[in-house]
Amino acid sequence: MSTRFCEGYDRDDDESEDKGSTLPYKDRRREAHTQAEQKRRDAIKKGYDSLQGLIPACQQSDISGYKMSKATVLQKSIDYIQFLLQQKKKQEEERNALRKEVVALQIMKANYEQMVKSQQNQPGLADNRVSDELKFHVFQSILEQLFITFSTVSVNNFSELSAFIFTWLEEHCKPQSLREMVVAVLQRIYASRSNYSGPKVERTL
Numbered sequence: 001m002s003t004r005f006c007e008g009y010d011r012d013d014d015e016s017e018d019k020g021s022t023l024p025y026k027d028r029r030r031e032a033h034t035q036a037e038q039k040r041r042d043a044i045k046k047g048y049d050s051l052q053g054l055i056p057a058c059q060q061s062d063i064s065g066y067k068m069s070k071a072t073v074l075q076k077s078i079d080y081i082q083f084l085l086q087q088k089k090k091q092e093e094e095r096n097a098l099r100k101e102v103v104a105l106q107i108m109k110a111n112y113e114q115m116v117k118s119q120q121n122q123p124g125l126a127d128n129r130v131s132d133e134l135k136f137h138v139f140q141s142i143l144e145q146l147f148i149t150f151s152t153v154s155v156n157n158f159s160e161l162s163a164f165i166f167t168w169l170e171e172h173c174k175p176q177s178l179r180e181m182v183v184a185v186l187q188r189i190y191a192s193r194s195n196y197s198g199p200k201v202e203r204t205l
Helices: 002-054 056-064 070-120 123-128 132-150 158-172 175-192
Strands: none
Touching: 002 056, 002 070, 056 070, 132 158, 132 175, 158 175
């Protein structure tokens, strides 16, 4: 009897000790889980606050005092990122276009340098050189003639403009028409400049 009683007592005592040791463990586990969940929520909140501070549309809502939902913050963030991607693509296209222009200007520069070098090797050629003022006057006169003819084009709407522009090109910008116009301009300038000593227009064209 005493042995059984002792054995029963010892077993009951062990069970009570097990129960006593299990409860603190569950409490600690629950507390650790609560702390981890709180850290996760704090991190999410901090991330949303940082994201909201970076998006211009979200900053406007902060100024007005309106509380923006997380779903709205995410959507506006997506919209802003897509806008930035479009801007980046546009800037890349503009950069590529500028690179092409730089290459074209470099080619033109090389050609002009070659022309200058060629003229320097021919001293007598500079005496027959046409002045920049005369070149500008010729260019201005040609553009004025084209502008006068372009005044007949209707610009009331895009449909009329498209229809008239092709007719204008066929009528006034054909090679023969342009040649006749340039000849007339050069003849008029030649007649108005008595000190012009260059070759006759008919022979130069």
